[in-house]
Amino acid sequence: MELTYLHTFLEVAKSGSFTQTAEKLGYAQSSVTTQIQKLEESYGAVLFERFGRRMKLTHAGEVLLGYARDIIRLHGESKEAVSAQHGGSLAIGTIETLAAFFLPPHLQAYQRAYPEMNVMLQPGNEPAIIEAVRTGELDLGIILDPPFADPDFHTVAVREEPLVIVMHPDHLLAGIAEVAVSDLAGESLILTEDGCTYRAMLLGALKEAAVGCKLSYEFGNLEAIKQCVVYGLGVALLPEIVVREDVRLGKLAARPFAHPACKFYTQIIYAKKKWVSKPFRHFLEQVGGSAMAG
Structure with a gap:
């Protein structure tokens, strides 16, 4: 049974007229008649009887009247409660780089807006994050990849993330404006862990x-990589945001990696079948910014 029929029933009970109800609700009179008939069929009872020009509730109609009012009221309250819902949980998968150097201010702002939300941050590499979002284990993923496209996902490209070759400030590569693949010949490389997309890009370019x-060396920890570079053990390819403060302090030097495949973006991904609640939408808009508006 549709709530629309109960709304119509309440209006007829109030006005005592199918004609006036139709005019108020913008229906044809035949539509009002049909809705009341369907209610009577559903309840197996006559709800109105005619007294002169007015429709009057039968005893069965009087009984239904109280329930109809409660049903409409509770429906309105439920809509209000759900639409104002600020609680719940949000499971986010992301890589260490973004968890440490991109997300914290966004999480702080989100916590202020939705203090009752429980945000769970799950670290991982891009393939694992994508699969977890696909299966529903995660609500969304924030990845650092070339432009991502999948028919099962919505993708929001937040911003391009420059990648740089990082070296000790006294290294010869620190004396050039940008590093080409050929400049890395003979260098000792300090790599991120297997499964990292920009590691795969670098190795593919070298090959x-x-x-x-x-x-x-190979590490799954960014600080370990940076410390090895500080001690002159090699050079590394890292997102610029990871080493920005170290470069400012003079501990490291960084130069852009000049290669056509070196186009990486921070991107939000979530399943197209995912229900977007108000708290979820707020997070997308906050982190996605102008990208969501577009």
Whole structure:
């Protein structure tokens, strides 16, 4: 049974007229008649009887009147309560880089707007995050990738993230404006863990150009990578946001990596089948900013 029929029933009970009800609600009179008939069929009772020009509630109609008012009231309260809902949880998957150097101010602002929301941050690499969002284990993922496209996902490109070759300030590469693939010949590389998308891009570029390097160290921790570079153990490819403060303090030097495949973006991904609640929408708009508006 539709709530519309109960709304119509209440209006007829109030006005005592199918004609006036139709005019007020913008229906044809035949539509009002049909809705009341369907209610009577549903309840198995006559709800109105005619007295002169007015429709009067039968005993069955009087009984239904109280319930109809309660149903309409509770429906209105439920809509209000759900639409104003600020609680719940939000499960976010992201990589260490973005968890440490991009998300904190956004999470702080979100907590202020929705203090009752429980935000769970799950670290991982891009393939694992994408799969967890696909299966519904995560509400959304924030990845650092080339432009991501999948028919099952909505994607919001937040911003481009420059990648840089990081070296000790006294390293020879610190004396050039940007680093090409050929400039890395013979260098000791300090790599991020397997599954990192920009690591795969770097290794692919080196292989394509047949440039030989020494793969010296591999870490899943950004601070470990930076400390090895500080101690002159090699060079590394990292997002610029990771080393910005270290460069400012003179601990590291960083130069852009000049390669056509070096186009990486911070992107929000979520399943197209995902229900977007108000708190979820607020997070998307806050982090996505102008990208969501577009």
